Amino acid sequence: MGIIRIDDPADPALADYRDLTDVALRRVLEPAGGLYIAESAKVIERAIAAGHRPRSALVQEKWAADVVPLLPEGTPVFVVPAAVAEELTGYAIHRGALAAMHRPESPPVAEVVAAARLVVILEDIVDHTNVGAIFRAAAGLGADAVLVTPRCADPLYRRSVRVSMGTVFQVPWTRLPEWRDAREMLHAAGLHIAGLALADGAVTLDEFVAARHERVAVVFGAEGDGLSRRALEAADSIVTIPMAGGVDSLNVAAASAVTLWALRA
Numbered sequence: 001m002g003i004i005r006i007d008d009p010a011d012p013a014l015a016d017y018r019d020l021t022d023v024a025l026r027r028v029l030e031p032a033g034g035l036y037i038a039e040s041a042k043v044i045e046r047a048i049a050a051g052h053r054p055r056s057a058l059v060q061e062k063w064a065a066d067v068v069p070l071l072p073e074g075t076p077v078f079v080v081p082a083a084v085a086e087e088l089t090g091y092a093i094h095r096g097a098l099a100a101m102h103r104p105e106s107p108p109v110a111e112v113v114a115a116a117r118l119v120v121i122l123e124d125i126v127d128h129t130n131v132g133a134i135f136r137a138a139a140g141l142g143a144d145a146v147l148v149t150p151r152c153a154d155p156l157y158r159r160s161v162r163v164s165m166g167t168v169f170q171v172p173w174t175r176l177p178e179w180r181d182a183r184e185m186l187h188a189a190g191l192h193i194a195g196l197a198l199a200d201g202a203v204t205l206d207e208f209v210a211a212r213h214e215r216v217a218v219v220f221g222a223e224g225d226g227l228s229r230r231a232l233e234a235a236d237s238i239v240t241i242p243m244a245g246g247v248d249s250l251n252v253a254a255a256s257a258v259t260l261w262a263l264r265a
Helices: 012-017 023-033 041-049 061-068 083-090 109-113 128-140 158-163 179-188 206-208 228-235 250-260
Strands: 003-005 033-041 054-060 077-080 097-102 118-122 145-148 173-174 191-198 216-220 237-240
Touching: 003 191, 012 033, 012 054, 012 077, 012 083, 012 097, 012 179, 023 054, 023 158, 033 158, 041 054, 041 061, 041 097, 041 158, 054 061, 054 083, 061 097, 061 145, 109 145, 109 173, 109 179, 118 250, 128 158, 128 250, 145 191, 179 191, 179 228, 206 237, 206 250, 228 250
Parallel strands: 003 077, 054 077, 118 145, 118 216, 145 173, 191 216, 191 237
Antiparallel strands: 033 097, 054 097
């Protein structure tokens, strides 16, 4: 295999890249099919460096020279005109390259958090942009691991990967079970569970930092709904970021960055 030039967007060889804008369809098909889509040469390079294996790549002619050297020998590279790429995927591929990557097996929770001092937990965050932005904050501000709940958006969805700038491959992560089992797992690992929420009795972030808990798992909830009742019940501490100007809270990605900066080693 190698470079394969295709001019027909209906070609069956391009099935992995068809109709990528249908979020609901991709969320169903990607995990079941064992694939995710990496976009841009930088993200593809980071995915491969993390040990992920490409099934194929889709590039426009002018980007082929940048992408082909990144791929393992023998990886099919489908070279298509820009118009074909846009018709195929449903959007303009401004960064010139996509790769269909084999999805790695998720590691056990205990393995991911075994040596972690600071863990981020995403509870039911369904916006892929927020998921990607939080992974980028986690990587840049020193979190050791990320855990996502069963109903959280897929960190390996194309938009999450792109917004994270490929840091979803840098920070170890896996999925938690439901809270009735997750709380016991986290406590068994020696983690203090801190839920970020507006709630009576919450301590400020400054107060929580001053308590100097040795190992912490910080839980962030979805925009609007915030943390679930079960998450609040599982938490050992409820923490809030003091706000001014009549604003009650930050966007969850911004809140994660502020919190991780405060808790940095």
